[in-house]
Amino acid sequence: MATGGSEFLAGDPKYQDQLYINDGKGNFTASAGLPSMYSSTKAIAAGDWDKDGDLDLFVGSRNTPKKYPYPDKSFFLRHDGGKFTDVTKEVWTESAQIGMIADAKFADKDKDGDMDLLVCAAWLSPMWMINEGGKFTRAKSATLDAYAGGWNTVEVMDMNGDGILDILAGNAGTNNKFKASKDDSFIVVASDFDLNGKSDIVLATHFDGKEVPVRGRECSSQQLPYIKEEFPTYDGFAKASLEEIIGKEKLKGSLRYELTEFNSGIFWGTADGDYRWEAFPPEAQFSPIVGFVVEDVNGDGKPEVIAAGNLFDTEVETTRYDAGQGVIMSWTKDGWVVHSPVETGFYAGGNVREFKPVKVKGKNGVLAARGNGQLSLYVFGKSIEN
Numbered sequence: 001m002a003t004g005g006s007e008f009l010a011g012d013p014k015y016q017d018q019l020y021i022n023d024g025k026g027n028f029t030a031s032a033g034l035p036s037m038y039s040s041t042k043a044i045a046a047g048d049w050d051k052d053g054d055l056d057l058f059v060g061s062r063n064t065p066k067k068y069p070y071p072d073k074s075f076f077l078r079h080d081g082g083k084f085t086d087v088t089k090e091v092w093t094e095s096a097q098i099g100m101i102a103d104a105k106f107a108d109k110d111k112d113g114d115m116d117l118l119v120c121a122a123w124l125s126p127m128w129m130i131n132e133g134g135k136f137t138r139a140k141s142a143t144l145d146a147y148a149g150g151w152n153t154v155e156v157m158d159m160n161g162d163g164i165l166d167i168l169a170g171n172a173g174t175n176n177k178f179k180a181s182k183d184d185s186f187i188v189v190a191s192d193f194d195l196n197g198k199s200d201i202v203l204a205t206h207f208d209g210k211e212v213p214v215r216g217r218e219c220s221s222q223q224l225p226y227i228k229e230e231f232p233t234y235d236g237f238a239k240a241s242l243e244e245i246i247g248k249e250k251l252k253g254s255l256r257y258e259l260t261e262f263n264s265g266i267f268w269g270t271a272d273g274d275y276r277w278e279a280f281p282p283e284a285q286f287s288p289i290v291g292f293v294v295e296d297v298n299g300d301g302k303p304e305v306i307a308a309g310n311l312f313d314t315e316v317e318t319t320r321y322d323a324g325q326g327v328i329m330s331w332t333k334d335g336w337v338v339h340s341p342v343e344t345g346f347y348a349g350g351n352v353r354e355f356k357p358v359k360v361k362g363k364n365g366v367l368a369a370r371g372n373g374q375l376s377l378y379v380f381g382k383s384i385e386n
Contacts, residue, residue, distance in 0.1 A: 002041040006065045010072070011038045017059060019084075033083040039072040040065050047106030047115040049091075050134045054079040058117055060101025067199045069123060069190055070255060071097045076136070091135050099124045107156040107165060109139075110273075118167065120151035123188055123257035126169060126267070143275040146182065149261040152309065155292040159303075159331055164269035168305060170289030171264040175323055178214070179205070180259040187211060191254035193246055194224045204242045211242040219317060220245070264289045264307070280329065283338045287311070287324030291355025295364040297328055297344065297380050304339070305329045306366055308348040308355050313371070325349045326368075346378055 001018040008014050015038045020028040043060035050056055056079045061072035073096040077084040088096050099121035109116040109128055117129040117136060125148045129136040150172035159166045172178075180186035187204040194200060200223055203214040213220055217237040221227040227245060231237040243251055263279035270276055279285070290309030297304040308326040326348030328339045341347050348355075354369040358377065365379040 002044055002059065004040040004042050004062050006040065006063070006068070008065060010040075010065045010067070012065070013038055015040055015065070017041055035077070035084060035086045037075055037086070039074070041072075041074075043101045043104045043119070045104035045106050045117065047117075049076075049106065049115040049117070049131055049136075050078060051114055052079075057084060058104050058106070058119075060098070060104045060119060060121075062102075063100050069100060069188065069201065069257070070199060071100050071121075074098050074101055092129070093135075094138065099127075102151055103153040105154055105156050109156075109165060118154055118156055120154045120169065122150050122152075123259060124148055124151070126151060126154060126167060141274055143277060144267065147261045147267075147277060148185075148257065148259050149180070149263075150259065150288070152288055152290045153292060155294060157294055157303075158269075159266065159294075159305075160268070162269075164271065166269045167267040167275065168292045168294070168307075169265060169267060170292060170307065170309065172262045172288045172311075173264060173321070173324075174262050174285040175287060176262070176321065177318065178203075178262065180262050182260050185258040185260050186262075187242075188257040188259070189242075189246070189251060189254045190256075191250060193250050193254075194226060200224060202242070202246060212240075213242055213245060215317075281336050281338050284327045284329065287321045289324075290352060293355060293357045293366045295357060295366075297339075297364070302330065305331070306346070306355075308352045308366075308368055310349070310351055312351040322349070322351075324352070326352075344380070346380075348376065348378065350374075 003015050003017050017034055017037050019031040019034050021031045022028055039061040041059050042062040045058045046055045048055055057077040059075040061074045064070045064072045075086055076088045076091045078087045101119055101121050104119045106115040106117055110130060114131045116131045120126045126144050128139040130139045151169060153170040155168040156165050178186055184206050190199050190201045204211050205214055217234050264284055265279040267275035267277055287310045289307045293306040294303045306328050310324045311321040314320050326346055328344050328346055330337045348368050350373050351371040352368050353371045356367050358365045358367045360379050363379050365377060368376045
């Protein structure tokens with residue numbers, strides 16, 4: 001069980017993840033099998049990546065507590081006789097602060113018989129880590145690398161039956177005040193710009209050939225009070241670039257992300273090992289997608305994509321994302337077909353944070369967990385709420 005948040009300082013033992021062992025009868029017992037892991041974690045993926053017959057783990061961390069959007073340490077854990085050993089430095093040559101990991105999946109991407117790892121993170125591009133003899137290296141992908149976004153979830157499967165793995169990718173959606181594209185990226189910079197010991201976040205875009213802050217003088221100066229002194233008029237602030245407002249030297253040492261995509265969609269695997277991007281239909285862009293389930297909904301022997309998600313925990317000046325009611329889509333050779341809620345009876349609104357497949361009396365269904373809300377079970381066209 002991942003343990004995350006920002007209630008405590010970085011490195012606090014309260015961030016220790018938990019492992020519970022099932023006795024085979026549905027009874028769980030807390031285990032001491034995990035090493036000390038005092039990071040704010042988010043994503044857990046299980047797979048036998050060292051090929052010794054038992055399940056190993058990747059535990060992806062989100063942001064360093066109280067220092068959003070700086071990432072925390074992630075872990076590769078090897079299963080050693082009932083206990084897990086932190087072997088991150090042995091199997092991953094880069095920094096353990098990979099990114100603000102939102103989701104991770106093991107799959108044999110290169111078809112060499114071992115488990116590779118796909119991760120997605122906020123403000124970065126989806127990334128494959130290729131397993132070579134139990135050691136992982138970052139894979140380059142011209143397509144994946146070009147799509148940095150606010151990714152929440154990924155699912156790996158062969159959607160079109162061509163024998164090549166595809167990637168379903170849940171993003172922030174396009175029903176928001178921010179825009180991003182390859183030609184006009186959405187910029188996030190962070191540092192302690194006002195030297196008060198806390199991380200400051202500045203959102204920026206492009207205008208008239210220069211980078212400018214998204215927030216106006218009033219909101220910007222509430223976060224960085226020195227702005228009022230250096231830019232006493234709204235006109236002066238409006239005409240200034242990001243560099244002029246923040247300072248060239250301060251920006252040089254800051255954390256920087258550039259987003260190019262807010263659509264949710266699918267990366268179609270291609271024969272050359274790369275991908276082709278396709279955004280989902282508009283009905284799947286109303287709100288962030290935080291989870292996918294791929295199941296046969298209508299009994300025709302073909303899988304449908306079921307997706308859901310919203311986001312209520314936004315910054316003060318940004319309205320919550322609550323337009324999503326869930327969506328069910330079928331892929332055909334002529335494109336995606338979106339099934340209306342009237343047709344399916346599927347409504348999954350609210351602050352959905354997790355979305356998982358379940359079986360109920362032999363029928364396929366999904367379980368939706370909401371932040372500070374009810375848990376709902378949907379059995380294809382029928383909702384049972386608890």
